[in-house]
Amino acid sequence: MRTRFQQGLDDLRARLLRMGGLAEQAVDRACQAYIDRDLARCHMVLEGEFQINVAEREIDELAFDLLALQQPIAVDLRFILAVTKINSDLERVGDQAVNIAERAMDLVELPKAELPVDIPRMAAAVSAMVRRSLESFIEGKAELAQAVLEMDNVVDRMKDEAFITLVKTMNERPEVTRQALDALLVARNLERVADHATNIAEDVIFWVRGADVRHNVAPEPPLHQASTDTH
Amino acid sequence: MPETVTATTDFAAAPISFWRRSMNSLATFAAAASVLLVLLPLGAVFGYLVYKGIGSINWAFLTQTPKPVGEAGGGMANAIAGSAFILLIASVIGVPIGIGAGIYLAEYGRNQLGNIIRFTADVLNGVPSIVIGIVAYGIVVLSQGHFSALAGGVALAIMMIPTITRTTEEMLLLVPNAVREAAYGLGVSRWRTTLSITLRTATSGVITGVMLAFARVAGETAPLLFTAFGNQYWNWKINQPTAALSLQIFTYAISPFDEWHRQAWAGALILIVLIVFAVSAVRLVAGRGMLKGAN
Amino acid sequence: MGVGIKVDKLNAWFGKTQALYDITMEAPANHATAIIRPSGCGKSTFVRCLNRMHETVPDARAAGKVQIGELDVYNGTSAVQIRRRIGMVFQKPNPFPTMSIYDNVAAGLKLNGFHDHKRLDEIVERSLKLSALWDEVKDSLRKKSGASLSGGQQQRLCIARALAVEPQVLLMDEPCSALDPISTGKIEELIFQLKEKFTIVIVTHNMQQASRVAEFTGFFLLGKLIELDKTERIFTTPSDKRTEDYITGRFG
Numbered sequence: 001m002r003t004r005f006q007q008g009l010d011d012l013r014a015r016l017l018r019m020g021g022l023a024e025q026a027v028d029r030a031c032q033a034y035i036d037r038d039l040a041r042c043h044m045v046l047e048g049e050f051q052i053n054v055a056e057r058e059i060d061e062l063a064f065d066l067l068a069l070q071q072p073i074a075v076d077l078r079f080i081l082a083v084t085k086i087n088s089d090l091e092r093v094g095d096q097a098v099n100i101a102e103r104a105m106d107l108v109e110l111p112k113a114e115l116p117v118d119i120p121r122m123a124a125a126v127s128a129m130v131r132r133s134l135e136s137f138i139e140g141k142a143e144l145a146q147a148v149l150e151m152d153n154v155v156d157r158m159k160d161e162a163f164i165t166l167v168k169t170m171n172e173r174p175e176v177t178r179q180a181l182d183a184l185l186v187a188r189n190l191e192r193v194a195d196h197a198t199n200i201a202e203d204v205i206f207w208v209r210g211a212d213v214r215h216n217v218a219p220e221p222p223l224h225q226a227s228t229d230t231h
Numbered sequence: 232m233p234e235t236v237t238a239t240t241d242f243a244a245a246p247i248s249f250w251r252r253s254m255n256s257l258a259t260f261a262a263a264a265s266v267l268l269v270l271l272p273l274g275a276v277f278g279y280l281v282y283k284g285i286g287s288i289n290w291a292f293l294t295q296t297p298k299p300v301g302e303a304g305g306g307m308a309n310a311i312a313g314s315a316f317i318l319l320i321a322s323v324i325g326v327p328i329g330i331g332a333g334i335y336l337a338e339y340g341r342n343q344l345g346n347i348i349r350f351t352a353d354v355l356n357g358v359p360s361i362v363i364g365i366v367a368y369g370i371v372v373l374s375q376g377h378f379s380a381l382a383g384g385v386a387l388a389i390m391m392i393p394t395i396t397r398t399t400e401e402m403l404l405l406v407p408n409a410v411r412e413a414a415y416g417l418g419v420s421r422w423r424t425t426l427s428i429t430l431r432t433a434t435s436g437v438i439t440g441v442m443l444a445f446a447r448v449a450g451e452t453a454p455l456l457f458t459a460f461g462n463q464y465w466n467w468k469i470n471q472p473t474a475a476l477s478l479q480i481f482t483y484a485i486s487p488f489d490e491w492h493r494q495a496w497a498g499a500l501i502l503i504v505l506i507v508f509a510v511s512a513v514r515l516v517a518g519r520g521m522l523k524g525a526n
Numbered sequence: 527m528g529v530g531i532k533v534d535k536l537n538a539w540f541g542k543t544q545a546l547y548d549i550t551m552e553a554p555a556n557h558a559t560a561i562i563r564p565s566g567c568g569k570s571t572f573v574r575c576l577n578r579m580h581e582t583v584p585d586a587r588a589a590g591k592v593q594i595g596e597l598d599v600y601n602g603t604s605a606v607q608i609r610r611r612i613g614m615v616f617q618k619p620n621p622f623p624t625m626s627i628y629d630n631v632a633a634g635l636k637l638n639g640f641h642d643h644k645r646l647d648e649i650v651e652r653s654l655k656l657s658a659l660w661d662e663v664k665d666s667l668r669k670k671s672g673a674s675l676s677g678g679q680q681q682r683l684c685i686a687r688a689l690a691v692e693p694q695v696l697l698m699d700e701p702c703s704a705l706d707p708i709s710t711g712k713i714e715e716l717i718f719q720l721k722e723k724f725t726i727v728i729v730t731h732n733m734q735q736a737s738r739v740a741e742f743t744g745f746f747l748l749g750k751l752i753e754l755d756k757t758e759r760i761f762t763t764p765s766d767k768r769t770e771d772y773i774t775g776r777f778g
Contacts, residue, residue, distance in 0.1 A: 002775055071734065073761045074770050210763030222765040223742075224551060224754040341584075409620035413684070415582050417634035417691065418610030427637055432624050 005070045009079065012062055016083050016090075019055040020134040022048065023090040026097035027130060027193055031123035034104035034186055037112070045101040052094035059087045075207070082207035086137065089196040089203075093130065096189045096196070103182045103189070113179040116169060117162045119186060125155055126190045129197040136201060142208045145201035155194040162187040277503065284500035287493045293501075297463050297479075303490055307498050309465045311505070313380070313474035317459055318449060320384025320469065325391035326441055330430075332392070333399025333437075338425050340400075349400075352393040363389050364454035372458060380466070380473035383459030387451060391444040398440025402433040442513050449506050452477040476502050528725030529595030529694045530555040531576065536590035538575050540583065545571045546749045549590070553742065558717060558726040560740035560757065562733055563747065564772060570617075570699045572746065573729050577612040577697060578605040594695055610638060613688030613724075617700040619680035621672030621687070627654075627663050630672040630683055634691040649690050656723075657686040658716055678709025685716065689724075696720065698728040702735065714739050733773055737761050745769045 026048050033041035063084050066072065072080055129151050136144035166180045166187075173180075202214055291306050298305030332352070336345050367386035372378055406429050414424040430437070448454075455461075460472040461482060476498055483495035531553040538546040549572060553559040561572060574580040575588045578599060592599035599608050621630045629636070631650045640646070650667070654660040659682040663670070672683055681701060688696060698717070702710040717726060717739050730736050736743050737757055744754035745766075753766045764770045771777055 005775075072774070073733075073737075074764055074774055076774050077762065222753070222755050222759065224744075224751075407620075409616060409618055410622060412579070412582070412616060413620040413622065413687075414633075414637070415579060416577070416609060416614035416616070417637065417687070418606050418608070419634075419637045420606050423637060428622060432622070434624070 002070070005066070005072070005076075008062065008066045008070065009076065012059065012066065012080065012083055015055065015059050015062065016086060017134070017138060019052065019059065019087070019090050020130075020137070022052050022055065023093040023097070024127070024130050024134065026052065026094050027100070027123075028127055030097040030100035030104065031119070031127070031190075033101055034107065035120055035123070037104070037108050039105065039108050042101040042105045042108075045097055049094055049098050052091060056087055056091040060084060063087075075210075078207045078210060082203040085203045086200050089199045093193050093196050096193045099189045100186050103186050107179060107182050110179055110182075113176040115176070115180060115183050116165050117183055117187065118158075119183060119190075122155065122158045122162070122187060122190050125151065125158065126194045126197070129155065129194050130200075133197045133200040133204070136204045140204075140208055142205045145204040145208075148201035149198055152194055152198045155191055159187050159191040280496065280500045280503060284496035284498075287497035288500065292494070292497055296465065297494075300488065305494075307474075307476065307479050307494065307501070309462065310474040310476045310479040310498070311501065313459070313462065313466065314449070314476040314502075316467065317380050317383040317387065317455070317473060317475055318445070320380060321387035321391060321448060322441075322445065324384060325388030325444070326395060328388070329392045329395025329441075329444070330399050330437060332396040333440075334403065334425060334430065336396065336400040337403035338421075338429070349397075352396050355389070356393040356397075359453075360390060360451050361453040361456075364457050367454065368457035375470065377470070378458060378460035378472035379470045380459055381469045382457075383455045383473065383475065386454035386458045387448040390448050390451065390454065391441075394444040394447065395440050398443065399433075399437050402436030402440065403429055405436065406432045438513060442510050446506050446510050449509070450477050450502055452481045456481075476505075528556045528721075528723065531695060531725060531727065532591075532593040533576075534591040534593075536572075536575060536588065536592060538571055538580055538588040539586065541585040544749065546575065546588070549751050551744060551751055551754050553725060553727050555725050556721055556723075557742060558721050558728060558740040559742040559744060559754075560736035561727065561729045561744050561746060562731070562736050562773075563729075563745065564777070565731060566748075570729055571749075573697050573699055573727055576695075576727065577609050577614055579609070579614065581605055610634075610691060611693055611695075613691065613693035613696045615681070615684050615688055615696065615698045615701045618704050619677060619684050621675070621680050621683050623671065623673040625672055626668045627670055627672055627675075627683060628667040631686045631690050633687060638691075650686075653686040653690040656689050656720070657682045658712065659683060659686055676709075678705050678712060681705060681709070681713060682716070685713075689720075694725065696724045696726045698726060700729050700731060703731065710735070733761075745772065747772070 026045050029041050029048075030045045032038065033045065063080050066080055067077075070076075129148050132144060132151075133148045136142070136148065163184065166184045170177045170180045206212055292308075293306055293311070294308045295306035296309045297307070332348060336348060339345070340348065364386050367382050367389065371382035371385050375382070410432055411424055411429055414428045415421075419428070455475050455478050459475050459478065461478045462472045462474040464474075466473045480495045480498040480502065483491035483498065486492070533549055533551050533553075536546055536549040537544065571580060576592055576594070576599065578588070580586050580588050588600070590600065594612065597603070597608065597611060622633060625633065628650055631653050632646050635646060635649065651660065651664075654663065659679060662679060663675070663683075672680065675683060681704075685696075685701075702713055705713070714735065717728065720726060726740075728736075728740060730739075740757050742754065743757045743760045745752045745760065745764075745768075747768055753760065753764060753769045755765070760769065761773065764773065
């Protein structure tokens, strides 16, 4: 196969994985900073955003060049398109990590409050989703991606519960309104991260199977196919 | 980045050695000398004929029949006409057969029968003309009971056929298969393609082949000795002996009469001129028949 | 209007070597179907079986059912008759070298016995207009020979010649492979327009050409039809791995 092209594809893959690592790390750090009330960690997240943005630009440029110069089709084309979309989702994940860090910074200024919401558990689930969606990309396995899609419902439910509980808390204990609000926003940010992880999983399925599974539309069957025996 | 290779010696800029230059000049000289050597005999023959014969060519020579022995004057008009007549008969017999055989060999003859035909043609080509004359004598003259222009035509036709066949075959084979396929693709039948397309494309070459054969037999004497036999008078009947230029030259040349020798030279010159004229004329006409740009 | 082509279990042989195995497919009317295959022997065998040109090679034969509109190609009519109803354009332009442009276009009609001169004039003009060559040659129809045109013009002349007999189907065997990019572009444009009146099957080794020109594409490998589908499907999500490997350049 065309060596230059293959090198380009490998390069693209490596960069995306590196960026995925940065994004995953940013979310984990931000959640940890929130739970531990760690100001230093918050600053690390804010500083790390710059790298994520640079990586996004570089990946898009490389993908663009490959499209223009190598005329990829079929699986190669799907791969490059998937990469550009995952790229965009990872950058947004980075943004959400920043948002979480900002909430954490706000919370540090306020007195500690006991809230009936399990942010750590939600953070763990979301982190797992991100990790698994990236794994499905590394392995090129649609089944792993499918599993991520199923986890999204769980996270959505967690967010809805958190919403209800925290609103109730704000009504009953007005003195912890600000802390509750911060927690609510963090829950929302985490839910957005889960959505992005879901998008990444859908893009992997598109690349691997050529099936567009967004919005639940079934793909058309092929017109004619020979039997797969080779003699 | 691949390393660039730098040459240690720059071959392009080295001067050409003296030895190579002199070999080049020698080869050029040898080639020019060869051309001269080839043209020399042709020029010599032509020149000598003109020298010996031009004096005897006059209007009488070209329009009168031979006078009886001993009398001066007379000409070879009947022999010129007779040659044309016999050649016409030969062409009418030989050209269709030759072209037909050539077409068969080229289009249908990639088999054992084709090989046999080719071999036969090659052998026939090498048979001495006197032998062909005797065969024609046996076949035509004996069965008819007299000499005739027809017998002469048959003998010459037999000599024309191998050349025409082989040339036609080669010219047809030169036609690219793509041209035939174009015709097949249009739903043209095979025989029609062969005649209307393949043969038409090869026309120029086929005509050259015919001309080659014609020029070869136009001056033949031996085959006509026992077939056309010669005639002192005009003859336009196909079944009667007929005069021919080559026969007349032969008869006069071996005679003891100076008058006849003189006329033989003139006849020879006329014969050469007519052949050259005929060949050139057909070349011109065949060439003009082609459209601009076609080969 | 064009007609559809239906092929059912077509097999073909060169002597003892089998070249096509049980080909079954359809090429819909008034569409262009492209055939792509890795280079190797028997490149154009399939298309040449559609109009029985395959049989012009000694020792070659084919068996199966090919239906072009109502015409049963292998059963009934002679090969020569079949080829009069199907037009073919070859890889290397092959105008008749000794004929004028006019005679080239009219050849298919004249050689098959049609001699109405007035109608011939109309047909020649119409065919040359259909193949986008009329404007370039209308002043020298009888003066210039077919072989004196440029490569791209010659190929358009061959297309006009094929169209003059009003076939319903046009078979094109790598028609642009001997041409420069500009001429190729013109002919691709032409194919696009011809689809309105004819059904086209085009063999091509250039996959980008297949994707530009044809609505349907079939992939052949070692004499078998691996996959036939809408072109956009083949080039974005082919169903068979062998198809995908070939079109992405992993072999062939």
